[in-house]
Amino acid sequence: MTCSSCGADLAADALFCEACGAKVGSGQAPTALTVPVGATDEDSPISTPTAVRAPVEVSAPQARTCAECGGTVGADGYCESCGLKAASERDHFREAPTAWVGGVCDRGIVHTRNEDAMALWADDAAPRRAVLVVCDGVSSSKDSDVASLAGARAAREVLRPAMPQGMGTAESADAAATKVLTSAAAAANTAVVAHTDPASESPASCTFVALTIDGNLLRHANIGDSRAYWFADGGAGVQLTVDDSMAQMLMAGGTARAEAEAAPQAHAITKWLGRDSPDIVPVVGSLVVDGPGWAMACSDGLWNYASEPSAIRAQMDAAGTTDPGALALALVEFAKAAGGHDNITVALARVEP
Template identity: 50%
Template structure:
């Protein structure tokens, strides 16, 4: 039987074990250095009808990696030359920027759900973010969220991570209980995506400096899998795909981008040409202080076959946009990795990096059997 650790005393000062910065007991990553943490409580946002703002609760979770020890751990050596990494994050010998734990991290809340988020090859930091949750029983209920920080905006890496977590917590709490009809459940869940996007937007704004002339911004893509029902919502050009097993049905890109490429596609331009043309990745909707519309496009699908629900950033679909081609890539990759979603997601990230890795890469997967 797993036992949960009791919450830390209120007077204790919790610090990141990597850099010594002060953290809270619900944080999953240190905002100072990006190191992953194991929280003692998990924040869950519960939206109450008629309330002026969401009520945030905490519930105990498992083991604690955050300690009250004030002494920070020594920084790991430079991966390029083995030299000492300075306080500014650069090697004091060769000047290489040290790789942060935020550059590559994985999540696997249950055996059938996983996400991998990676910096890629060309970017100097990882501005993508994932946040996933799942019930233990395979195929029962999963929440997948990806936010892709806009690289031209300030602090989008921090803001995207905050936005993804906030949206995940809203969708975790949004269970359409008591609604036996699939259409009713789908409609209720679709409404929760509007709340999730709004809360994610607030989180992005909260992590934007008030005097910033280039406000942090990011995309938003999320999906909830409940048994055979998938409900999804997006803002920007991160995507949701349904990829049934080979021969079990037609693969689908469920989401529709908010981008200049999509505008051109709707004008009749060939998809490949539009997605590779000028300003193809310029988004027309986003989350952030300077956004005028954060209402997501939503939709739903009842699944009829086994397969993979995928939420990903353009770091993956840049190289494999078509749903049929992506289905084939996943099938070929799974033949090597096996059915576990974590090595499968990791292999897909590796594949994108092998194609050039010109952007940050996020892949979140849930298995429907």
């Protein structure tokens, strides 16, 4: 038997591929992903996104080098020399679709699996456009790692075409964009449900945050507590999204952020994607920026250690790099050094309108 994802040999009773970490026999290898069509497309009153639903390409596995000692990683996924477990493709992956967009999705320290997911896309033609999608799988449910990645990629494909302009007015364009962002969340939900074992008593579920950059226009949509931020150069930064969480409910009731985020159940989310979700309509918003800065989508694995935008800003400044991938990695390393109690995802786009 061989892994349908990377081709490595598998033990007869293997549940996961030792080489790449893909689930065995599920037909859910990353290469097999296709993007479901959003069910709400046909009744669109304005325009329908014309997504090109290309299959998602996954880089072929190659002889890997141990990150610790430089030795060769064996077929069993461990270094032949120092024995360190090589991070699987799923445990730590990076995307850099262009020079100004990059992200890192990492298992963190404490969790044994990476249930965070990330899907990025960018187009260099003016006006420069990019899509950042982050989904944070809920670890108490089964297969959340597979489902969250499928969900993030499905949403990215919906958001890849240019946003429809509607009737040409700002209100009409916003309505059309809301429609697209909502169908992106729906497509993510459909993918999550499709990757859930129908018999599962704890169906896979995840958060959702999408951030689109179109020249100087940022649009965002979220379900749960994954966030979008904007950090104008020289400014303190601003959180664009509002969490669907117990902490947020407390804050809305007047509790201070620090106190609310330390409360019991603070991290319980009140909305999510998945088979048992009662509400998959995201809260959307937009921002027109008037100068250069960083647009960021991230999971709570980062903001747990730097919730205030200024605290993240301080870490960005401390990183001392202007490369989006390197900056994202520095923020992930910061969260790991702070404890890494959750999976960590940071996706960044350098906006220079």
